[in-house]
Amino acid sequence: MRTPWMNSSYKKRNDLSVLKRFIEGHIYYVILRPDTGAWAVFNEKNYKKYLDWTINEIEKEALYFRGLAYDDSGKEVDMDFPPPADSPSVAIVNITTKCNLRCKYCFVNCGSFVGEDMTEDVMNRTIDEMFSMPSKTITFELQGGEPLCNLDGMERFLQIAEEKKKAYDKIVKYRIMTNATLISDRFISLAKKYNINMGVSVDGPEEMTNNARVDANGKGCFDKVDEGLNKLISNNLTPDGAVCTIGQHNFKDTYRIVDYFHSKDIAFKPRPANYSGRELEEHMTTKKGEWFSAFKEMYYHSKELGTINFAIHIFEENVYGPIRDYICLRYPCGAAREIITINPDGTVYPCDGFKGNSTFLMGNILTESIDDMMHKEWVIKLKDRTAKDIDKCSKCLFRGMCCSCCYSAFGAFGTVYREDPHCYDMQKIFLFLIDEWIKNNVLKENEEV
Ligand SMILES: C[S@@+](CC[C@H](N)C(=O)[O-])C[C@H]1O[C@@H](n2cnc3c(N)ncnc32)[C@H](O)[C@@H]1O
Ligand code: SF4
Ligand code: SF4
Numbered sequence: 029m030r031t032p033w034m035n036s037s038y039k040k041r042n043d044l045s046v047l048k049r050f051i052e053g054h055i056y057y058v059i060l061r062p063d064t065g066a067w068a069v070f071n072e073k074n075y076k077k078y079l080d081w082t083i084n085e086i087e088k089e090a091l092y093f094r095g096l097a098y099d100d101s102g103k104e105v106d107m108d109f110p111p112p113a114d115s116p117s118v119a120i121v122n123i124t125t126k127c128n129l130r131c132k133y134c135f136v137n138c139g140s141f142v143g144e145d146m147t148e149d150v151m152n153r154t155i156d157e158m159f160s161m162p163s164k165t166i167t168f169e170l171q172g173g174e175p176l177c178n179l180d181g182m183e184r185f186l187q188i189a190e191e192k193k194k195a196y197d198k199i200v201k202y203r204i205m206t207n208a209t210l211i212s213d214r215f216i217s218l219a220k221k222y223n224i225n226m227g228v229s230v231d232g233p234e235e236m237t238n239n240a241r242v243d244a245n246g247k248g249c250f251d252k253v254d255e256g257l258n259k260l261i262s263n264n265l266t267p268d269g270a271v272c273t274i275g276q277h278n279f280k281d282t283y284r285i286v287d288y289f290h291s292k293d294i295a296f297k298p299r300p301a302n303y304s305g306r307e308l309e310e311h312m313t314t315k316k317g318e319w320f321s322a323f324k325e326m327y328y329h330s331k332e333l334g335t336i337n338f339a340i341h342i343f344e345e346n347v348y349g350p351i352r353d354y355i356c357l358r359y360p361c362g363a364a365r366e367i368i369t370i371n372p373d374g375t376v377y378p379c380d381g382f383k384g385n386s387t388f389l390m391g392n393i394l395t396e397s398i399d400d401m402m403h404k405e406w407v408i409k410l411k412d413r414t415a416k417d418i419d420k421c422s423k424c425l426f427r428g429m430c431c432s433c434c435y436s437a438f439g440a441f442g443t444v445y446r447e448d449p450h451c452y453d454m455q456k457i458f459l460f461l462i463d464e465w466i467k468n469n470v471l472k473e474n475e476e477v
């Protein structure tokens with residue numbers, strides 16, 4: 029069958045990479061375009077036809093629309109995806125650097141913090157500056173330290189933002205990232221009044237959370253977290269996401285992490301601890317292969333239970349689809365693009381994990397505009413960092429669906445121009461998801477592609 033728009037003379041690309049996969053007694057060939065992350069699978073018979081370019085026109089057209097073949101004039105399909113943002117729409121507002129906990133991997137240890145609260149002039153400037161950004165939607169994510177250690181400041185920030193937003197044509201969103209140990213009635217009423225989206229940090233069931241998320245005396249915080257979560261849920265403030273940091277404290281039993289979030293009916297995002305702050309002394313993060321094995325276990329168990337596991341969702345989106353809208357799995361990443369972070373003293377950094385690191389100080393909001401900071405030479409260079417700037421990534425087959433986290437690379441290697449410290453596991457995850465796709469689509473339906 030032919031479609032009216034069908035071009036009968038698609039041309040084969042000669043710049044694609046090939047992966048040979050052995051799956052359940054069969055051989056498959058994955059042709060892959062590393063720069064975009066697009067790929068297609070052939071069984072042995074069809075791979076020979078692909079090589080001879082005798083596959084049928086529908087198959088050629090399908091390759092063309094994935095950017096894996098040229099049209100008759102030698103051009104590729106024009107993919108009209110929005111480019112990565114070039115100005116922040118999300119401000120991580122560190123309303124305080126105080127915290128009641130001392131989580132063993134926390135990156136907020138990286139600066140010389142003395143536990144200060146954000147001043148009102150910093151709040152005013154942050155809000156005005158963010159409202160002058162081009163994005164129609166501006167999100168303020170209240171963080172710290174622990175944002176609930178400064179409820180007065182939080183309330184003042186929200187009041188000022190609500191007042192100021194009247195002069196701007198913006199959609200304003202509020203979000204909080206909290207350790208959930210200090211959920212008070214006053215916070216509940218603030219969260220309801222200002223419609224604050226809740227993000228909580230929990231590392232799984234009791235002993236897992238307690239092994240890493242501890243107070244200054246080393247006591248685990250799980251009981252308080254559980255109490256806080258129950259209070260939020262009973263007040264219809266169920267978190268829209270939980271961040272579950274994966275490391276030595278919890279990577280072995282990750283099916284129990286899935287069970288835990290499933291029982292609470294909370295969507296969660298597991299991710300390995302990045303190399304920054306206290307993590308550099310405590311070495312809590314996963315070692316080679318551990319994040320991959322945890323990912324695999326959570327992949328199967330989350331599918332079984334139907335739990336929303338954002339990490340799996342995000343990786344799947346990146347491997348199976350053409351759009352890369354998650355800022356941490358895309359080159360260039362979101363640092364100083366979609367997001368910036370502002371400390372209580374007005375200092376601004378390109379991403380959360382850099383906060384307090386003077387090497388990456390973009391400026392002070394009290395004396396400089398965000399726009400001026402964004403135009404500094406080193407900020408532009410960081411913003412434009414892509415796989416081609418990193419030796420290993422520039423040669424990697426998965427560079428079109430991946431990213432090396434700037435601050436984690438800096439923490440591990442002292443430079444942002446290195447691969448992600450969890451690179452080995454990321455490559456394994458990409459390959460695993462490709463193999464799963466073949467098992468679930470090609471093998472299961474016994475179709476030839
Ligand atoms: C720095 S905390 C601030 C907000 C609040 N205190 C909390 O714990 O949710 C923000 C998030 O960063 C995560 N985090 C801290 N250190 C990290 C690291 N080294 N790598 C990755 N995430 C980290 C925390 O678990 C939390 O989810
Ligand atoms: S992760 Fe959050 S709760 Fe834990 S020490 Fe860091 S700022 Fe405090
Ligand atoms: S971090 Fe590793 S997996 Fe990702 S693009 Fe770089 S080399 Fe490839």
Ligand code: SF4
Nearest residue numbers: 356361362363379433
């Ligand atoms: S620096 Fe890391 S955490 Fe920040 S946007 Fe980039 S990849 Fe994501």
